[in-house]
Amino acid sequence: MTGPAVQDVVAPRPVRGRDVLHRGHVFDLVSDAVELEPGSPVRRDVIDHPGAVAVVVLDDDERVLLQRQYRHPVRRELWEPPAGLLDVVGEDARAAAERELFEEADLRAARWDVLVDYLTTPGASSEAVRVFLARDLSEVPANERHEREDEEKDMPARWVPLDEAADAVLAGHVHNPSAVVGILAAVRSRSLGWSTLRPADAPWPERRSQVMADAAGDLPG
Numbered sequence: 001m002t003g004p005a006v007q008d009v010v011a012p013r014p015v016r017g018r019d020v021l022h023r024g025h026v027f028d029l030v031s032d033a034v035e036l037e038p039g040s041p042v043r044r045d046v047i048d049h050p051g052a053v054a055v056v057v058l059d060d061d062e063r064v065l066l067q068r069q070y071r072h073p074v075r076r077e078l079w080e081p082p083a084g085l086l087d088v089v090g091e092d093a094r095a096a097a098e099r100e101l102f103e104e105a106d107l108r109a110a111r112w113d114v115l116v117d118y119l120t121t122p123g124a125s126s127e128a129v130r131v132f133l134a135r136d137l138s139e140v141p142a143n144e145r146h147e148r149e150d151e152e153k154d155m156p157a158r159w160v161p162l163d164e165a166a167d168a169v170l171a172g173h174v175h176n177p178s179a180v181v182g183i184l185a186a187v188r189s190r191s192l193g194w195s196t197l198r199p200a201d202a203p204w205p206e207r208r209s210q211v212m213a214d215a216a217g218d219l220p221g
Contacts, residue, residue: 010205016041026050026085027125049120049127051208053097054083054178056115056186057105057134063159064183065105071176079158079168080176081131086208093207094200097132105157106145109134113197116185119206120177128206131182133189133197162186 017033027049033041057065066079084100086093094112101107115133119125160168166187168174174183189196 008206021045026087027127045124047121047125047127049125049208051086051126051128051130052083052178053086053093053100054081054129054131054182055097055101055109055134056081056131056182057101057107057109057137058162058186059135059137059159061159062162062190064162064165064186065107065157066160066165066174066179067104067155067157069155074175076175078176078179079174080179081182083129083178092201093130093204094132097130097134101134102140104155106140107134108138108140110136110138112200113194114200114202115189115197116181117204117206118177118181126208128204128208129178129181130204130207131178131185132200133186162190 014035015032016035019031020028021031022029027047030046030048032044032046034044035041059065064081066081068077068079070077082100082104084096084104086096088096097112098108101109111134113133115131117128117130120127120129162183165174165179165183169180169183174180
């Protein structure tokens with residue numbers, strides 16, 4: 001079969017109006033009047049999310065760091081990689097990932113690469129996640145460590161062999177999307193000699209700041 005390349009493309013449709021239905025602590029719920037066809041706007045409710053970064057942390061023995069965290073919407077404790085919101089306007093994605101690794105795992109990494117990007121719920125949310133691969137690790141000295149709060153205060157951690165982590169994903173034991181996507185991407189990239197990795201500053205057009213700028217540019221006035 002032949003046809004267009006299998007590659008997502010940026011293709012915004014004109015947004016003719018926007019109503020904020022709810023302003024939340026992390027994200028807003030908005031209603032867009034979007035022209036899927038010229039002259040015929042339809043309403044689409046969208047979770048306007050700032051996006052996030054996640055970090056697949058790999059040590060010299062090819063073990064991945066997973067932390068258990070309670071997630072209230074699903075009423076479960078999930079095994080996850082270090083991750084956090086892009087809620088600082090204009091913050092570089094790698095800098096945000098470095099901050100999360102420092103704050104959640106008491107670690108620093110000398111080597112950073114982009115492992116994979118994904119959209120969590122593109123039918124309902126603008127949330128985009130960039131998953132980094134962090135290697136060449138060092139521990140943060142005890143007197144420099146971040147004091148954790150709320151859900152982050154009690155997060156048991158385990159170093160899991162990468163293949164064992166992938167088996168847990170495929171067995172249905174691990175459900176956090178960054179863990180699922182990141183672990184399987186790491187296994188595949190490793191099998192190709194890490195040749196799929198991208199620079200830590202690789203373009204990321206799906207990031208919310210760019211998506212929302214495109215949408216704002218379509219609004220009248």
